[in-house]
Amino acid sequence: GYEETQESFENRNEGETLKTILIIIGIALIVAGGEAVVYGAKNIALAAGMTETLVGLTIVALGTSLPELVTSIVAARKGETGMAVGNVVGSNIFNVLLILGVSSAIHPIAVNAASVWDLYILIGIGILTYVFGLTKKAIKRPEGAVMVLLYFAAMAFAIVR
Numbered sequence: 001g002y003e004e005t006q007e008s009f010e011n012r013n014e015g016e017t018l019k020t021i022l023i024i025i026g027i028a029l030i031v032a033g034g035e036a037v038v039y040g041a042k043n044i045a046l047a048a049g050m051t052e053t054l055v056g057l058t059i060v061a062l063g064t065s066l067p068e069l070v071t072s073i074v075a076a077r078k079g080e081t082g083m084a085v086g087n088v089v090g091s092n093i094f095n096v097l098l099i100l101g102v103s104s105a106i107h108p109i110a111v112n113a114a115s116v117w118d119l120y121i122l123i124g125i126g127i128l129t130y131v132f133g134l135t136k137k138a139i140k141r142p143e144g145a146v147m148v149l150l151y152f153a154a155m156a157f158a159i160v161r
Contacts, residue, residue: 037060037063037064038060041055041056041059041060042055044059051114053112053114053115053118053158054158054159057118057155057158058155058158058159065091068087068088068091071084071087072084072085072087072088075087085133114158114161117157117161118158121154121157125147125150125154128147128150129147132146132147
């Protein structure tokens with residue numbers, strides 16, 4: 001009866017406390033990792049003569065997007081195409097609206113000419129992806145290949161400018 005219920009309650013509380021501590025540690029590590037990525041990327045940019053925007057578009061973007069790539073590939077291979085598309089679309093909406101919004105609410109973010117070009121490219125690629133998705137209600141291999149080539153073209157453009 002009562003002793004078993006009390007013991008079960010205490011064990012549950014200990015488990016919840018441990019979860020809370022792990023969540024706090026995880027958040028602290030994410031913040032520290034973010035600081036390290038920004039610091040390291042900025043130093044790479046300065047050492048290589050690259051702009052911070054270019055490092056953000058290449059090194060930082062690639063590093064933060066690799067988990068999404070793996071998740072989407074695994075989902076697509078398992079036939080969970082909605083999960084694969086939702087992961088990418090959701091991540092982009094989250095990054096553009098929440099991350100950029102919160103970041104600029106904390107500290108204003110300057111928009112330079114390079115950023116405007118990047119926004120035009122983002123809008124154009126978004127429209128193209130929408131069109132690819134409308135045709136035959138699928139993004140097939142040839143369209144995927146075009147998208148990969150466009151990624152490399154956009155990166156080449158970012159490096160050249």
